[in-house]
Structure formats: C-alpha cells, structure tokens
Amino acid sequence: MKIAVLTSGGDSPGMNAxxxxxxRKSIFNGIEVYGVYQGFQGLMTGNIKKLELGDVGDIIQRGGxxxxxxxxxxxxxxxxxKQAIEHLKNHGIDKLIVIGGDGSFHGAQRLHEEGIATIGVPGTIDNDIYGTDFTIGFDTALNTIIDSVDKIRDTATSHERTFIIEVMGRHAGDLALWAxxxxxxxxxxxxxxxxxIKEVAERIQMGMDRGKKHSIIIVAEGVMSAAECGKELRHYINVDTRESVLGHIQRGGKPSGRDRVLASRLAAYAVELLTAGESGYAVGMMNNELNKTEFHQVFKEAQPYDEKLYKLSKELSI
Known part of the structure; x- marks a missing residue:
C-alpha cells in the first residue's frame, strides 16, 4: 500500500503537524508514503517524492x-x-490525503469519483468546514488576532480613539466573533x-455619552473593509477612527498546542480510514470525538456559526 499527501489552498498553522x-502513522503501519509538492499543481506535474521519517523531523512546531x-x-x-492520476499510478499510488479547505475538498472529491481513494483533512484558519467543531489553524490564528487586539487597545486607550480591526473571513465570521x-x-x-452601521454608530455614541473614551470594532473582511466601516460610521457620528488590517499575519506563526494535537489526531485518523478501504470522506472532530463526513455532505451543509456566542458578545459589550 502507498499513500500520498498534499496541502492545498491557503496555508494554516498545523499543516506541518x-x-x-x-x-509517521503510515510508516508505523508499514505503508510507503509520498509527499506531493505544490498541491494539486504538483500532482499535475508529477512533483512527487517518497518521504521518510527524517523528512518530517522538527516540523511539528513550524507554521506554513x-x-x-x-x-x-x-x-x-x-x-x-487525468494527468494527475497518471502521475500517481506511475508511482503505484492509489490513495491520497488532501489537507486544506473547501476548495481543496472539491478536488479531493473528484479524485475519489475517478478512482483514487481520497480522504480530506480540514486545514484552514476560517473554521468554515462542516463536520468538525474546529479546523486546523483556527486556534493559532485566533490567538494571533487576540495578541494584536490587545496591543491595539493600548493605543486606543492612550489616544482615546475608536479602532476598527479587519480580520480574515470572507464567508465565515468565526475568527472575528471569537476574537x-x-x-x-x-x-x-x-x-x-x-x-x-447606523446601529453600530448608535452603540458607540451611547458609550461616548456615558464617558467612554475608546472603542474596538472587529470586522470580518466578508462584511466590508475597515476603511469602508470607518467611512460609513462617520456618516452618522463624529468619531475619530483608525483602521488596522491584520492581513496574512493571521496565517503564520507556530501552531498552538491545540492545533498540533488536532492536526495529529485528524491526520492519523485519515490514514486509518484509507487503510480500512474508506474513501470520499472529510475527517473532523465533534465533541472531542473523531468522525467522518462524506464530501457531498460537507459541500451541502454550511458550518453553523455560534449564535449564542454572538448574542453574548452584544450583552457583554454594553
């Protein structure tokens, strides 16, 4: 048996774990394992190399x-x-693990349908994959944002200003909500x-009326940019704003302990599924239990956001 592994889409802390x-799980079970470099692009060009234990030494702590x-x-x-599948077959590989997000899983599903046993491992900071409570990289990105917010708050307090912080999340707001x-x-x-935005302005004005000198607004990029948010606010109230876009700093850095453990458990489970002859699933963790969800179900269902947490955020920010 031979298993290949690739990472695709946006990088996230914990992918190396x-x-x-x-x-290591494959070699422990006597399975040859191959790395595909540059994701699906590398699969198409045949950029495939056999991996040994030493190839993954000292990478668990590295981002990217x-x-x-x-x-x-x-x-x-x-x-x-078809070209990609030919390259796999030339190496005697008929099983593949794809680490990535929703777009990567679409590619994984097509390979599954075309005869390559494939399992997806959710690696994305957005936490937007159905079938798992958390995705690999979310916790690390969250802590990176929190660290930035804490530092920006020092300046917001010192200069008595409203800061608008833009974080990643085109379609999912978990990073913004949790941070x-x-x-x-x-x-x-x-x-x-x-x-x-008028409601946001009214909330800020109420705080200013009772003597509040500064505020922090966190906006997911999928809602609007920080600059747009500041411009809209000034249509309704007289407020001195500064905007910060955290950008790709959110994707980098050493993965947290939680992300390292999550990545290790999910990836090892993916190997177990392939070894057992399973294919066409994304692995996940729900209520601290490993589970698998068919790709078509992952695409069909939207990852629900925590409405109760969002309600709590409003109650605590009065």
Whole structure:
C-alpha cells in the first residue's frame, strides 16, 4: 500500500503537524508514503517524492507547509485530473490525503469519483468546514488576532480613539466573533449576522455619552473593509477612527498546542480510514470525538456559526 499527501489552498498553522502525522502513522503501519509538492499543481506535474521519517523531523512546531501550496483552478478540468492520476499510478499510488479547505475538498472529491481513494483533512484558519467543531489553524490564528487586539487597545486607550480591526473571513465570521469576545471588542461585524452601521454608530455614541473614551470594532473582511466601516460610521457620528488590517499575519506563526494535537489526531485518523478501504470522506472532530463526513455532505451543509456566542458578545459589550 502507498499513500500520498498534499496541502492545498491557503496555508494554516498545523499543516506541518498533519503532514508529520500522516508520514509517521503510515510508516508505523508499514505503508510507503509520498509527499506531493505544490498541491494539486504538483500532482499535475508529477512533483512527487517518497518521504521518510527524517523528512518530517522538527516540523511539528513550524507554521506554513513544508510541502508548499498553490492555487490550481485548472484542476477542475478532467484532462488535468487525468494527468494527475497518471502521475500517481506511475508511482503505484492509489490513495491520497488532501489537507486544506473547501476548495481543496472539491478536488479531493473528484479524485475519489475517478478512482483514487481520497480522504480530506480540514486545514484552514476560517473554521468554515462542516463536520468538525474546529479546523486546523483556527486556534493559532485566533490567538494571533487576540495578541494584536490587545496591543491595539493600548493605543486606543492612550489616544482615546475608536479602532476598527479587519480580520480574515470572507464567508465565515468565526475568527472575528471569537476574537471579538476574547478581546473585549465593543462591536463585532460578521457575514452570518449583518448589522446596520447606523446601529453600530448608535452603540458607540451611547458609550461616548456615558464617558467612554475608546472603542474596538472587529470586522470580518466578508462584511466590508475597515476603511469602508470607518467611512460609513462617520456618516452618522463624529468619531475619530483608525483602521488596522491584520492581513496574512493571521496565517503564520507556530501552531498552538491545540492545533498540533488536532492536526495529529485528524491526520492519523485519515490514514486509518484509507487503510480500512474508506474513501470520499472529510475527517473532523465533534465533541472531542473523531468522525467522518462524506464530501457531498460537507459541500451541502454550511458550518453553523455560534449564535449564542454572538448574542453574548452584544450583552457583554454594553
């Protein structure tokens, strides 16, 4: 038996821990394991190398991915996938683990349908994959944001200003929501529950009226940019704002202990499923129990946001 592993889409802290677990779990069970470099792009070009124990030494603590990653829209083309499958077969590989997010899982599903046994491992900071409570990288990115919010709050307090902090999250607001609650933000704007900017302005004005000198607003990029948010606010109230866009700093850095353990457990489980002849699933962790969800179900269902946590954020930011 031979298993290949690749990382695809946006990188997330903990991907290296997942790669390490795939390699070591496979070798422990007498399975040859191969790394595919540059994601699906590398699969198409045959950038495949056999991995040994030493290849994954001292990577569990590193951010990013040692297998590199690349966007590959061409993989939607059946001819491109046929070429990729040919490269796998040339190495005697008929099983694959794909570490990535929703887009990566679509590629994994197509390979599953075309004869390559495939399992997906959720690696994305957005925490937007159905079938798992948390994705690999979310916890680390969250703590990176919290650290930034804490530092920005020092300046907001010193200069008596309202700071608007833009975080990642085009379609999912978990990073903004969790960071907002943990960082004590006065307002949190997320795609799942749009808030009228006039309401935001009124909340800030109420705070100013009772003597509040500064505020923190956290906005997910999928709602609007920090600059747009500041501009809209000034239509309703006279407020001195400063905007900060955290950007790709959220993706980097050493993975947290939680992400390292999550990555190790999910990747090892993926190897177990392939060894047992399973395919077409994304692995996940729900209520601290390992589980698997068919790809088509992952695509069909939206990851629910924590409405109770969002309500609590409003109650605590009065």
């Amino acid at each position: 997942a790669i390490r677990a795939v390699v 991915t040692v297998l590199y990653s690349a966007r590959c829209p061409e993989f939607k083309n059946k001819e491109a996938r 907002g609650v943990a960082g004590g933000a006065e307002t949190i704007l997320i795609p799942e529950s749009p808030m009228d």
